[in-house]
Amino acid sequence: MKKRLISIALALLLLLAAAPGAYALAPLPGGGSEPTVYTCADVKCNVGDVAIISVTAQSPDGSALSYQWYRSLDGSNMSGTLIVNATGSNYYADTSSIGTNYYYCVVSNSSTQVISSPIAVTVENNQPVIEGIGVLTLPSKTQYKEGDRLVTDGLSVRVYTDQGYYDVTGGLEVSPAVLNVSGTQTITVKYQGKSCTFTVEVEAEKEVVQSISISSLPAKTSYTVNERLDTTGLSIRVVTNKQITDVSQGFTCSPMVFSSAGSQTVTVSYQGKTSTFTVQVTAATPSPSPTVSASPSPTATASPSPSTSASPSPTHTVTVHEPHETNAGSAFLQIVLMLALLGLVGIGAYVYTVQRRNKK
DSSP: HHHHHHHHHHHHHHHHHSSBBBBOOOOTTTTTTEEEEOOOOOOEEEOOEEEEEEEEEEOOOOOOOEEEEESSSSOOOSSSSETOOSSSSEEOOOOOSSEEEEEEEEEEEESSSEEOEEEEEEEEOOOOEEEEEEEEOOOOOEEEETTBBBOOOOOOOEEEEOOOOOOOOESSEEEEEOOSSSSSEEEEEETEEEEEEEEEEEOOOOEEEEEEEEEOOOOOOEETTTTTTTTTEEEEEEEEESSSSHHHHHEEEEEEEOOOEEEEEEEEEEEEEEEEEEEEEEEOOOOOOOOOOOOOOOOOOOOOOOOSSSOOOOOOOEEOOOOOOOOHHHHHHHHHHHHHHHHHHHHHHHHHHHHHHHHH
């Protein structure tokens, strides 16, 4: 009877050794105390997947079990290389590259050890091929002002592959990140080499003057009191939130007329911003008062009578001195004197004619 039971036990052990996933048990002296070990099924996965292989063991004598995993290149459980720190009943197999690797575990108890059957881990490249992508949901914000940064909250993309499609919200690249162009702006979304687009509206930012400074002084910087400012050649440098430019018009200056002598500060104003420069003002030189001098009175002289054999007619010379009167009175007196002179000339001519007649 005892021999029959031993035969049945041996037959069962042979069946377990031949069954899939069973361990190949190494013969150990003493018999009956080796651990009973079962392996998991072979594993197939894709590159980068998590692949966990394991063994399940029991110790007939109740002693503690220990584990050590090995990698086999030829598929046997006799010529493997030890894997450092792989000392648990489970092991995370390497799936970083395509191909098949074999693993086995040596299970030990206090008196003996068992080598498991090899477990095949096959890594395949069954990743779906991406054929295209499209925007599934737009970001929550699609209205911006010029210079704002793009907000992608709420953006999702549908990925179309040769095996179907799936939706993603992470791993997306968008450009441009900063919206510097006003109007309707196109945003490009990229995912694993594929791209799609959507649009947002960008409001133009109002240009605001931040500061001004004197770029070049006017050609004239010296003045006299009561002279007016000449801005020819004056230009200012205008700094805005968008650009820096030099401006030669559109500004105002104060004061425009210099009422006092000395160094004067001129304030230039442009769109709420100011800058200053200085000019020199000197006192005006007073002009001399005009001098009015009286003209000497003219002297009227009667022409002498023509010479004859008779006694010449008397010559009358009249000298008139201009009185110190107003200009109007002096002109009137000159007229009277001229008339008197003409009268004397006429009388002289009459006397001369009478004398000639008497001699005849």
